[in-house]
Amino acid sequence: MADETAGGEDGEDAGAGGGKKKLILFGGIGLVAVLAIGGGAYFFLSGDSAPPPSADGTPAAQEVQKPVVFYDLPEMTVNLATDGRSTYLKVRIALEVEDKAMIAQIEPYLPRILDAFQIYLRELRPADLEGSAGLFRLKEELLRRINLSVYPAKVNGVLFKEILVQ
Template sequence: MAGKAKPAGAEGGAEAPRKSGKKKIILLVGLLLILGGAGAGLWVTGILPGLLGMLPPEEAHAAAGAVPAPRPPVFLDMPDITANLNAPGRRAPYLRIRSRLELARPEDSAILAAAMPRLLDLYTTYLREMRPEELRGSAGTHRLREELMARANLVAAPARVVDVLFVEILVQ
């Protein structure tokens, strides 16, 4: 029996390095997770790209203190459009619109001028399906602006229409 008894120091000494190895691995993994989370947070907030000099050109100018020169707006006058509205009754109401398109770049005006017949066709077809009630109020005008802008961007695919500005809207 005395030969089978293990000394107290031998049992504790064999397990001590094993436990400290697991602790080191857990601490190392935890430290990596914390550093990764902190790095991801700095990246998402835009702090890390700014520190590394990886800002987009617009933000790089703002960070350097240089304000980019504002571009003057580019407008393209649309021809007057008159369309019958979709309404029951003997006398059909009609809509007359004069508008301007605000373009993203000066080069876009040539593209839109070339696509003007198609754009006028899309506008007129859309307007003929509208009812007079849909044009009432500012919400109706806003909805009309969004629809016309979407159609203009569809026709002039490489060009970009920023806004549709109404000069005149007449419903009779």
Template sequence: MSAAPEAAEATEGAKGGGGKKKLLLIAVPVVLLGAGAGLWFTGILPGLLGMGPPPAAAGEGATAAADAAPRPPAFFDMPEIVTNLNASGRRPVFVKLRSKLEITRAEDAAAITAAMPRLLDLFQTHLRETRPEELRGSAGTHRLRTELVARANIALSPPPGSTQPAPRVTDVLFVEILVQ
């Protein structure tokens, strides 16, 4: 009979020690995660891991600061486009579109002027395949804008083997859209 009370005391001792072990196994990772998160969000840990911004070389500080300064966008006026839409019925439906291209650099205006025939062709081809109901509402205007930006960037892509950076159109701003 003396074995039974000893076994009961041993299991009670194991339960008490097991609770402390569980607490220790949970508390240590939580504290480590908290410390790691604190170091990460204060910016210390990314710097220690080499994930911070690269240090500027001597003499390059002024040019790096000038390059990092945001440039104001430049705008390029597109010629007026009048074309028919893809309308079902006997009566033709026309669209008159005046727009501006928002470009990243003002120096790209010459490249855009040189690519103007391709730009106008891509814009008119897209508009001729557009149905009048697709241009209704703000969602239709947004879809048209997105499609024209994509087509403008395709038209302005440099020829293969060119080392010159391609002009980039960031937005098409509508001055006038008239569907009649």
């Protein structure tokens, strides 16, 4: 009987030791989870979207967007470079400039701008205008050519108002 009681006590000690290990393990996992959730909540909820106030207590000046001016070019229709049947491109373009004074600088160069556009557009193939990537390349190339034509004036953007390939 002494052997049975000794064996029983060892079994209970082994069970209690395993329970303590499980308790510590689950407690540690729970603590890590609580810390992770708390850290995430602090990170996402404590961000202040307002700029810090300046020294005099007023909110810091936010970047003010300058109004832009758009200048419409005359509508252009050109035939594209094709082997077979004629394909035409009809395009209406607006130029984005900083102010009206820039338009006064650009207007004397309008014949040069239209000439540069006509020469470039006539060399395009219909495949060059397919998809948004093709139109983006066209826009960038026209912007580069117009800025070369009107230098030292500067055009900020070329905007397509209408594009028709027929």
